[in-house]
Amino acid sequence: xxxxxxxxxxxxxxxxxxxxxxxxxxxxxxxxxxxxxxxxxxxxxxxxxxxxxxxxxxxxxxxxxxxxxxxxxxxxxxxxxxxxxxxxxxxxxxxxxxxxxxxxxxxxxxxxxxxxxxxxxxxxxxxxxxxxxxxxxxxxxxxxxxxx
Amino acid sequence: xxxxxxxxxxxxxxxxxxxxxxxxxxxxxxxxxxxxxxxxxxxxxxxxxxxxxxxxxxxxxxxxxxxxxxxxxxxxxxxxxxxxxxxxxxxxxxxxxxxxxxxxxxxxxxxxxxxxxxxxxxxxxxxxxxxxxxxxxxxxxxxxxxxxxxxxxxxxxxxxxxxxxxxxxxxxxxxxxxxxxxxxxxxxxxxxxxxxxxxxxx
Numbered sequence: 001x002x003x004x005x006x007x008x009x010x011x012x013x014x015x016x017x018x019x020x021x022x023x024x025x026x027x028x029x030x031x032x033x034x035x036x037x038x039x040x041x042x043x044x045x046x047x048x049x050x051x052x053x054x055x056x057x058x059x060x061x062x063x064x065x066x067x068x069x070x071x072x073x074x075x076x077x078x079x080x081x082x083x084x085x086x087x088x089x090x091x092x093x094x095x096x097x098x099x100x101x102x103x104x105x106x107x108x109x110x111x112x113x114x115x116x117x118x119x120x121x122x123x124x125x126x127x128x129x130x131x132x133x134x135x136x137x138x139x140x141x142x143x144x145x146x147x148x
Numbered sequence: 149x150x151x152x153x154x155x156x157x158x159x160x161x162x163x164x165x166x167x168x169x170x171x172x173x174x175x176x177x178x179x180x181x182x183x184x185x186x187x188x189x190x191x192x193x194x195x196x197x198x199x200x201x202x203x204x205x206x207x208x209x210x211x212x213x214x215x216x217x218x219x220x221x222x223x224x225x226x227x228x229x230x231x232x233x234x235x236x237x238x239x240x241x242x243x244x245x246x247x248x249x250x251x252x253x254x255x256x257x258x259x260x261x262x263x264x265x266x267x268x269x270x271x272x273x274x275x276x277x278x279x280x281x282x283x284x285x286x287x288x289x290x291x292x293x294x295x296x297x298x299x300x301x302x303x304x305x306x307x308x309x310x311x312x313x314x315x316x317x318x319x320x321x322x323x324x325x326x327x328x329x330x331x332x333x334x335x336x337x338x339x340x341x342x343x344x345x346x347x348x349x350x
């Protein structure tokens with residue numbers, strides 16, 4: 001009897017562990033949005049986390065904001081020491097996964113800021129998803145994000 | 149629990165302890181965490197450019213200071229601000245006397261858009277002690293070549309006009325003007341702080 005309990009318990013533990021790495025909130029959530037301070041006319045970047053807690057794969061199609069003359073989806077990619085920044089037409093957000101937009105990787109690029117971004121300010125960015133449609137996100141301006 | 153399991157468990161524990169001790173012993177405190185240049189250390193090539201205030205900047209006149217040299221451009225939204233913010237963070241973890249000995253020098257890879265004024269204004273946002281430099285394309289091309297800076301202008305990637313893809317390494321130059329360590333983009337700030345403290349002791 002005792003011999004059997006251990007593997008069953010271990011299997012259960014493993015199952016719980018696997019489950020917890022999948023996000024099953026049932027909703028699509030955008031979290032921790034931030035941007036660095038920058039003056040009018042400059043370019044900026046918004047960093048955030050998108051948690052796709054739904055059972056359906058999602059796609060981020062575009063982004064827009066009143067604080068910039070254009071908003072684009074970009075990804076910085078490092079190939080040995082060479083950093084290149086590439087435009088993304090869309091970004092796949094697999095079901096149950098969190099996709100992180102962070103410095104040196106995915107970011108929402110703000111092209112030509114129409115207003116100064118000061119530490120402590122907040123502004124809105126609208127993300128357009130294939131299934132969920134448009135979602136407004138509040139971005140906080142700070143020197144460094146929580147993950148740095 | 150039977151005996152075999154106990155032995156295997158104890159054995160693994162001992163092994164972990166031994167490996168841990170070996171790592172501790174061999175990772176001497178005197179080693180840089182960034183990528184070290186081998187001896188003899190290559191001398192850092194001269195950089196001579198006019199600053200936004202009209203004065204002439206010469207790298208050779210900076211001897212006695214530790215230089216953190218980075219190539220980037222002011223329209224860069226992601227990697228350049230992240231690097232400058234990290235360098236500022238690293239300096240703020242040193243005491244004032246040490247921080248004053250470290251000079252951050254940012255040289256543009258985009259002279260078409262970056263005037264000396266614009267580069268200086270840009271770096272001032274991160275730390276007013278940072279030195280931002282631009283110049284004529286011919287002057288800069290020589291510097292990029294001497295530091296092995298990869299630079300590629302990519303059109304059509306953004307409404308921002310063109311993008312300049314570039315080397316994202318930060319070079320550390322010692323007080324004698326030699327290249328000592330380079331840091332890749334993903335180097336943690338604490339490793340840069342560690343290497344700066346080590347360099348300051350030498």
